[in-house]
Amino acid sequence: MRDMIRDEVRAAPPYAFQEALGDVKLDQNEAPRDLPEAVRRRLLDRLADADWNRYPALRAEEAHRALAERDGWHPEGVLLAPGSNVLIQTVVIAAGLGRTVLTVEPTFSVYGQQARLLGAKHVSVPLQSPGFTLDVEGIERALKQGPGVWFLADPAAPTGNRHDDGAVERLLDVAREEGWLTVIDEAYWPYDRRHRLDQVRGQPDRIALRTFSKADAMGGVRLGYALGATETISELTKVVLPFNVSTWQSTAVALLAADAEANAAREARIEEAIEERARVYATLEAMERVDVHPSVTNFLLFSVPDAKWVYDQLLEAGIRIRRQDHLPGLDGHLRVSMGTPNENDRFLDALTRVLNLEVTHG
Numbered sequence: 605m606r607d608m609i610r611d612e613v614r615a616a617p618p619y620a621f622q623e624a625l626g627d628v629k630l631d632q633n634e635a636p637r638d639l640p641e642a643v644r645r646r647l648l649d650r651l652a653d654a655d656w657n658r659y660p661a662l663r664a665e666e667a668h669r670a671l672a673e674r675d676g677w678h679p680e681g682v683l684l685a686p687g688s689n690v691l692i693q694t695v696v697i698a699a700g701l702g703r704t705v706l707t708v709e710p711t712f713s714v715y716g717q718q719a720r721l722l723g724a725k726h727v728s729v730p731l732q733s734p735g736f737t738l739d740v741e742g743i744e745r746a747l748k749q750g751p752g753v754w755f756l757a758d759p760a761a762p763t764g765n766r767h768d769d770g771a772v773e774r775l776l777d778v779a780r781e782e783g784w785l786t787v788i789d790e791a792y793w794p795y796d797r798r799h800r801l802d803q804v805r806g807q808p809d810r811i812a813l814r815t816f817s818k819a820d821a822m823g824g825v826r827l828g829y830a831l832g833a834t835e836t837i838s839e840l841t842k843v844v845l846p847f848n849v850s851t852w853q854s855t856a857v858a859l860l861a862a863d864a865e866a867n868a869a870r871e872a873r874i875e876e877a878i879e880e881r882a883r884v885y886a887t888l889e890a891m892e893r894v895d896v897h898p899s900v901t902n903f904l905l906f907s908v909p910d911a912k913w914v915y916d917q918l919l920e921a922g923i924r925i926r927r928q929d930h931l932p933g934l935d936g937h938l939r940v941s942m943g944t945p946n947e948n949d950r951f952l953d954a955l956t957r958v959l960n961l962e963v964t965h966g
């Protein structure tokens with residue numbers, strides 16, 4: 605019975621996410637505010653007019669055009685999918701199988717998880733401290749043993765920093781010389797207001813990954829996309845399953861990418877997250893026994909003397925954040941997403957109380 609399932613799958617742990625209770629939800633880097641009511645209504649009206657009995661368009665042209673317009677790209681260089689996670693898997697299938705998947709460590713866990721599940725070789729190069737910087741020589745050495753797919757989250761997750769421009773450019777050049785496909789995962793770029801599309805434009809060996817789950821406040825709808833050269837995107841399109849973007853999903857993208865009110869609300873959400881990041885950072889920095897890392901994203905990574913205990917105590921106070929202390933190099937670390945000012949205050953108050961308790965707990 606067990607032999608029916610491939611060894612790689614049986615050896616893999618389930619995705620590490622603990623569904624937790626608690627009314628302040630700061631554990632998945634989502635947008636804390638939903639779309640404006642009028643935008644939701646417009647979307648529902650469009651869905652009411654759509655044909656639900658028919659398969660969606662094979663290539664969701666309107667959605668691809670709207671995204672291309674929003675990001676200043678060409679529509680044939682856009683690939684929409686039900687979440688950027690799906691595209692991570694697509695890229696591993698297209699360019700990583702029988703080759704290598706290269707990541708830094710720690711990073712977004714899905715890259716390595718997909719590599720292992722699909723049976724690709726996973727090589728990871730630890731980030732350097734302080735500051736979680738790229739080990740340029742180490743990554744160069746790994747790139748020389750390729751080719752395959754190299755995933756770089758920039759802004760980085762879960763460390764929250766932006767990687768050095770010179771280091772990234774040098775590594776992008778080496779990756780090209782060695783025949784790698786480079787994926788720059790820009791899930792958090794809106795909170796840094798900087799991206800690397802100029803290094804992707806016109807470069808068939810590079811793609812950028814983006815998601816609607818964070819700044820676009822659409823985590824529940826599952827939408828992500830890749831931007832790349834026409835020839836690369838058309839190869840990746842062969843790998844994604846036909847009709848994998850539903851009429852509901854493509855309708856949402858077509859409306860949101862072009863809706864002025866939706867875009868203004870998105871800007872306001874980003875602005876609020878950036879302001880809250882500065883405020884929460886300053887408060888955490890002033891706390892004794894907390895070590896917080898600078899971030900250009902909508903979350904902060906920090907360490908405390910006893911991460912499991914602090915996490916459990918916060919949960920009891922109704923505050924859900926995310927443990928990161930199981931990841932290599934992140935002993936004692938927790939991650940908190942930026943919520944509304946009120947949610948962030950509740951988190952900070954609870955943390956202050958818990959840390960005072962912890963002194964007695966020992």
Ligand SMILES: Cc1ncc(COP(=O)(O)O)c(C=O)c1O
Nearest residue numbers: 687688689712761791815817828
């Ligand atoms: C770096 C990074 N990439 C991709 C994703 C997944 O995005 P999606 O919801 O589009 O699958 C996340 C989600 O947390 C992320 O942190």
